[in-house]
Every structure is written in structure tokens, then in C-alpha cells.
Amino acid sequence: MDNASAAADHAATNSAAHGADPQLVTLADIRVAADRIQDLVLRTPIVALPHPDRPSDVLHLKAESLQPTGAFKLRGAYNTISQVLDESRERGIIAQSSGNHARAVAWLAKRLDLRAVIVMPDAAPPTKVAAVRALGAEVVLVPASERDSRTLELAAEHGYVEVPPYDDVRIIAGQGTVGLELIDQLPDVDVVLVPISGGGLISGIATAIKSLRPEVQVIGVEPELAADAAESLREQRRITWDTTLTYRTVADGLRTPAVGVHPWEHIRRYVDDLVTVSEEQILTAVRHIAVEGRLVAEPSGAVATAAWMHDLAPRGATVAAIVSGGSVDPALMARVLAG
Structure with missing residues (x-):
């Protein structure tokens, strides 16, 4: 078994140990989360984006890139930390992330006066690593295949409270608040396109939307070079890809x-x-x-829009896409704009 598979199995075992069988979040859980996080999390706007070839065809962008930390991750992180705040103040917190969850946890730690240790892959964009350090968190860089295992080791060694990036019902409920807002802002939506990596965002959004409007289609979007979830759905079993494959994509948040x-x-x-x-x-x-949308989106935050632009969503429908993050490397953005 390769390191990535071992880490994924270790994480699965850890998840099961904390919650026995995998749990489903409810609409009530998401509504409670919305109340819990409203003092620090923005209700992000919806921005209209015309199609490059059909200007009358408009995509509705849910601009999570405008959150204080530049991504939706603030929602789930705050919903989780706020429920273990006393314990976190006593013991400190630890998280693993390629960037956006790391930044959210570090930002919250600074606001709430907590010690934060963040395990990040050594291939993470330097700008994201620098942003986490600037918030006062300790960063531990490891090979990508050791993200989960090293986090669990440090948590056991020092007693840190773990704030998982996606595999936790508190995280999922927090991310689901995006779906609550979207249905309120765009009640006639037919299709919602959502980036997918570890699955916390699409889980929460899909739960909220299907609970309120079961007829709305929820479609996940992945890079071709990191399509483990698409293969999993096709095979109807949870499949792991090695990090040597997923780390080929420019969408560093979806690896x-x-x-x-x-x-x-x-x-x-x-x-x-x-x-x-x-x-x-x-x-x-x-x-x-x-x-055309006047928004900064990192590659991970643009995959849902890419699917709509290339007709992977039903035409003629009212379609929304989640712009999940905007923490793009300036040099990459300059090349993209020039090209």
C-alpha cells in the first residue's frame, strides 16, 4: 500500500473511531451552524457572469472568495472550533491543509487567542504558506503523502485539538451554510456546480439544497488530473488516488x-x-x-465555472457555481491574464 492510501485509510479509521458509522448532517445542523458563525463569516454576494460565447447566458457566481480568509473554509473551521473552544484554549489546535483551511484556522486562532499548528504539504504555494505564518501559526511542512499521518502524530504527542479539513460532521454543517444562503439569494436556481476535493463543501451544500429543493441538481466538479471522486461515484466505492497523480493539477486546493x-x-x-x-x-x-466577473479566483475556485463554460451543465437552466477561493499566486494570475 502506498503512503497516500495508508494515510487515507488511517484517516478513515480515525473518523470511524470518533463517530462510529459515518453520519449524515441534517438541515437543522446547518441552520444551527449558520447562527453560530454569523458574527465572523460573511454572507457572500452572487455575481452575474456572462458566457464567453453566449452573452445572454449568465452564470450566477457565489463569491466565497470574498470571505475574510479568501475562501469558504472559514465556515466549517469556525463551526468546529466554536464547539471546542475551552478545550482549544487549554491545549491548542492543529490542522492539515494545502492552504485555505490552514489560513482559516490560523485566522480564527489569532482572533480567538489560540495556539495553532498547521501541517502543510511541502508543495503548497509559497504565498499560502506565508499567509498562514503571517497570522502567527506554526507551520510544519511535510511530503504530501504524510499530511494526515503527521497531523495525527503531533495531536497525540502534544494533545492538540484537531480541526479536520473536511471529514467531520461539524465541518460539513459549516460548509452547508453556503447552500442555505444560495437558495435564499437565488430561489429559482436549477443547477448548482461545486468544486470537490475532500468533499466537505459539496456534502454540506448538497444536504442544504436537497433538503430545501430536492429537484435542484447538484453537480461536483474536479480536475481531470485529480478525479478520484468522479471515479468513486462511477465505481460506487470510495477510491484513493496517489498524490503523485493528484499533485499534477494546477488546482492546488483540489489535490x-x-x-x-x-x-x-x-x-x-x-x-x-x-x-x-x-x-x-x-x-x-x-x-x-x-x-468579466471582476473577481479573483484561484484555479481550485474556478473549476465549477470551467464546467459551465464548456457546457458540462444543462443549457437553458438557471445555474449557480461556487467560487470557493481566491488565494491565487500573483505570478500565476499575471500569466493567466496575459495569456
Whole structure:
């Protein structure tokens, strides 16, 4: 078994140990989370984006890139930390992330006066590592295949409270608040496109939307080079890809080798389809969002828009896409805009 598979199995075992069988989040859980996080989390706007070839065809962008930490991850992290705050103040917190969850946890730790240790892959964008350190968190860089295992080791050694990036019902409930807002802001939506990596975001959004509007289609979007979730849905079993494969994509926030145990159960129950996009399509979407949508989107945050631009969503429908993050490397953004 390779390191990535071992880490994924270790994480699955750890998840099961904390919650026995995988649990499904409810609409009530998401509504409670919305109340819990409202003092620090923005209700992000919806921005209209015209199609590059059909200007009258408009995509509705849910701009999570405008959160204080630049991504949706603040929602789940705050919902989790706020429920273990006393324990976290006493023992400190630890998280593993390629960037956006790391930044959210570090930002919350600074606001709440907590010690934070963040395990990040050594291939993470330097700008994301620097942003986490600037918030006062300690960063531990490890090979990508050791993200889960090293986090669990440090938590056991020092007694830190773990704040998982996606495989936790508290995280899923927090991310589901995006879906609550979207249905309120765009009640006639027909299709919602959501980036997928570890699966926490799409799990929460799909739960909220299917609970309120079961007829709305929820479609996950992955890079072709990191399509473990699409293969899992096709095979109807949770599949792990080695990090040597997933780390080929420019979408650095979507390189997780497998969806989490809890997210997988939500995906199987609520998600209608999973589609994939190419690297060129992702970067084209980054540019189109910037030029026509006036938003900065990192590649991971642009995959849902890429799917719509290349007709992987039903035409003629009212479609929304989640712009999940905007923490893009400035040099990459400059090349994309120039090209």
C-alpha cells in the first residue's frame, strides 16, 4: 500500500473511531451552524457572469472568495472550533491543509487567542504558506503523502485539538451554510456546480439544497488530473488516488487523494453527478472570472465555472457555481491574464 492510501485509510479509521458509522448532517445542523458563525463569516454576494460565447447566458457566481480568509473554509473551521473552544484554549489546535483551511484556522486562532499548528504539504504555494505564518501559526511542512499521518502524530504527542479539513460532521454543517444562503439569494436556481476535493463543501451544500429543493441538481466538479471522486461515484466505492497523480493539477486546493468517509456518504445520497475539467479549461475560467466577473479566483475556485463554460451543465437552466477561493499566486494570475 502506498503512503497516500495508508494515510487515507488511517484517516478513515480515525473518523470511524470518533463517530462510529459515518453520519449524515441534517438541515437543522446547518441552520444551527449558520447562527453560530454569523458574527465572523460573511454572507457572500452572487455575481452575474456572462458566457464567453453566449452573452445572454449568465452564470450566477457565489463569491466565497470574498470571505475574510479568501475562501469558504472559514465556515466549517469556525463551526468546529466554536464547539471546542475551552478545550482549544487549554491545549491548542492543529490542522492539515494545502492552504485555505490552514489560513482559516490560523485566522480564527489569532482572533480567538489560540495556539495553532498547521501541517502543510511541502508543495503548497509559497504565498499560502506565508499567509498562514503571517497570522502567527506554526507551520510544519511535510511530503504530501504524510499530511494526515503527521497531523495525527503531533495531536497525540502534544494533545492538540484537531480541526479536520473536511471529514467531520461539524465541518460539513459549516460548509452547508453556503447552500442555505444560495437558495435564499437565488430561489429559482436549477443547477448548482461545486468544486470537490475532500468533499466537505459539496456534502454540506448538497444536504442544504436537497433538503430545501430536492429537484435542484447538484453537480461536483474536479480536475481531470485529480478525479478520484468522479471515479468513486462511477465505481460506487470510495477510491484513493496517489498524490503523485493528484499533485499534477494546477488546482492546488483540489489535490486530496480521496474524499472523506463522511463526505462520501453525503455524495452518494445527494449529489447528482460529478464531472471533470482540463487544466486549460480551469485557467481559461480563472481569466474569464477576473475579466468579466471582476473577481479573483484561484484555479481550485474556478473549476465549477470551467464546467459551465464548456457546457458540462444543462443549457437553458438557471445555474449557480461556487467560487470557493481566491488565494491565487500573483505570478500565476499575471500569466493567466496575459495569456
